[in-house]
Every structure is written in structure tokens, then in C-alpha cells.
Amino acid sequence: MALAAARRLLLHAGSRLGRREAVDGARRFANKRVLVETEGPAGVAVMKLRNPPVNSLSLECLTEFTISLEKLENDKSIRGVILTSECPGIFSAGLDLLEMYGRNPAHYAEYWKNVQELWLRLYTSNMILVSAINGASPAGGCLLALCCDYRVMADNPKYTIGLNESLLGIVAPFWFKDMYVNTIGHREAERALQLGTLFPPAEALKVGVVDELVPEDKVHSKARSVMAKWLAIPDHSRQLTKNMMRKATADNLIKQREADIQNFTSFISKDSIQKSLHMYLEKLKQKKG
Numbered sequence: 001m002a003l004a005a006a007r008r009l010l011l012h013a014g015s016r017l018g019r020r021e022a023v024d025g026a027r028r029f030a031n032k033r034v035l036v037e038t039e040g041p042a043g044v045a046v047m048k049l050r051n052p053p054v055n056s057l058s059l060e061c062l063t064e065f066t067i068s069l070e071k072l073e074n075d076k077s078i079r080g081v082i083l084t085s086e087c088p089g090i091f092s093a094g095l096d097l098l099e100m101y102g103r104n105p106a107h108y109a110e111y112w113k114n115v116q117e118l119w120l121r122l123y124t125s126n127m128i129l130v131s132a133i134n135g136a137s138p139a140g141g142c143l144l145a146l147c148c149d150y151r152v153m154a155d156n157p158k159y160t161i162g163l164n165e166s167l168l169g170i171v172a173p174f175w176f177k178d179m180y181v182n183t184i185g186h187r188e189a190e191r192a193l194q195l196g197t198l199f200p201p202a203e204a205l206k207v208g209v210v211d212e213l214v215p216e217d218k219v220h221s222k223a224r225s226v227m228a229k230w231l232a233i234p235d236h237s238r239q240l241t242k243n244m245m246r247k248a249t250a251d252n253l254i255k256q257r258e259a260d261i262q263n264f265t266s267f268i269s270k271d272s273i274q275k276s277l278h279m280y281l282e283k284l285k286q287k288k289g
């Protein structure tokens, strides 16, 4: 309930801000964790995640992300969005582990509902989505990129991308898996999901997780030039084609959203799974020390 109220407030406040700044030409609206700028080529917004240190998708971050997308979808002048990160070296560390560890079942259910909501909105968006992957992109971070129509990644061997859930002792849900299969094919997805592979850029390109690699300082300019190419296609034919390609995958979740929330909640609540998450979080801490 509190989140629904926050969402209404943010939508309202955001639209007022958006209108005021439109007077200056370039528009900009921001929540705490997501910044949206509509400068540059007409009809294109740049959405930057800024939830330091690692852009983990906390409940608040998911909510703000979803609201920002909703606002852009409602703005008929926007045809494309470049999705990127403001956190140096990190695109997104994925779902926030602290939302899935040591909480109660009601919290898990609420969190998962919001994860589903963001995924459905991104994956079925009518807008052209291009990701400018300027850092590490494990699990939910990779999920965000996979939702896009085109992925440009910084060619820095320090950055990896992939669905690594099995390394954490958890399981990617069927709709993560479906989208992976749609993107890289069944055999590669089967192997990468079981091994929890985090691909360095060259391998990510080879297997098709990303579409193009560029030097780090060229990620944004390349994303813009890719966007220009996609903008040249008539919206109605591109959108109908996208819908034809993606609808069955999205519908597969839509028809069983409640059951998927129940599955997630009971899975993540298990002692054995909580123990695995605990160990993984400890490992992350130890890495530092």
C-alpha cells in the first residue's frame, strides 16, 4: 500500500518536473535512483541507473525504474530509450540480495511482484530499447540488458555478463530462462544456466548475449548511432514485429503471475536457500577483506 502511494506521488511529481524543464528544450526528470534525460537525438531518452555502490535492484530502485519507464511510455514524443549506468564499472549487480535474504514471505512476495512488473514492462515495451552496458552485469543486470532490442557492451575484460544464479545456489525462474533461450538459443542457454556462466565481453559477443563490443569511451556514442538506425524504421511495423517475437514469452508469465510469486516465495524462504544466500553474501564481504 505504501509503495502504491509512493508510486502515485512520484508519477505526479515527475510529470510536473518534466513539464517545467521541457521549456528549456532538453528535458530531465529524476528519482533518487534513476535519472532520465531527453537530450540528443529527437525522441530518445537516456535512462541512467544510479543506485550506488552496485546498482542492485532494491525494491525502491525497481519501483523508480518502473515509474520512469511508465512515464516515458506515456510520452508520445519518446520513441527510444538508451539504458545505462551512472555507477563506475557496474551496469547492475542484479536483484538486491538483501531483499531476498532474512525477510518474511510477505516481503518476498511484494518484491517478486515488482521484479515481474519491471520485466514485463521492459520486455514488452513499444519503445526501442538499447543497452549501453558500461560495467559488470550479472543475473538481474543481465536480465535488464536482455530485455533490450540491442546490446552494446564496453570491451573491458574486467566486466562480465550472464545469468549466474546457479553459482548462488538459486535458480533462474522460467521467464529468465525463456528470454535467455530466445536470445542465445537452447543449447548455449542450457549450458550457461547450469554453469552460471559470467561471460567476459569477447565470449558474450560470440555466444550472442551482446550484439557489439566497443572501447569503453565509445559505448554511449555507439548506442546513439545504433538508436539512429532503429529510429529509421517505421514505429508501427517495428512494434508489431517486436510484439510478434516476444508476446508468447511475456504471456507465459502473465498467465501464471500469482503461481510464480508463490513459487518464488516458498523457494526463497527455504532454510537451505537462505543458507546459500548467506554464504554468498559472506563471500562477497570476504572478497573485500
Ligand SMILES: CCCCCCCCCCCCC/C=C/C(=O)SCCNC(=O)CCNC(=O)[C@H](O)C(C)(C)COP(=O)(O)OP(=O)(O)OC[C@H]1O[C@@H](n2cnc3c(N)ncnc32)[C@H](O)[C@@H]1OP(=O)(O)O
Pocket: 053, 054, 056, 090, 092, 093, 094, 095, 096, 097, 098, 136, 138, 139, 140, 141, 164, 165, 168, 170, 171, 172, 173, 174, 263, 264, 267, 268, 281, 284, 285, 287, 288
Ligand atoms: C523446482 C524449481 C523451482 C524454481 C523456482 C524459482 C524461483 C526463483 C528463485 C530465485 C530467483 C532469483 C533470481 C535472482 C537474480 C539476481 O539478480 S541475484 C543477484 C546476483 N548478483 C550477483 O551475483 C552479483 C554479486 N555482486 C558482485 O559480483 C560484485 O559485487 C560486483 C557487482 C561484480 C561488483 O564488484 P565490486 O565493485 O568489487 O563491489 P563489491 O565490493 O563486491 O560490492 C559492493 C557492495 O555491494 C554489495 N552487493 C553486491 N552485489 C549485490 C547485490 N546483488 N545485492 C545486494 N548487495 C550487493 C556487496 O555485498 C558490497 O556490500 P558491502 O560489503 O556492504 O559494501
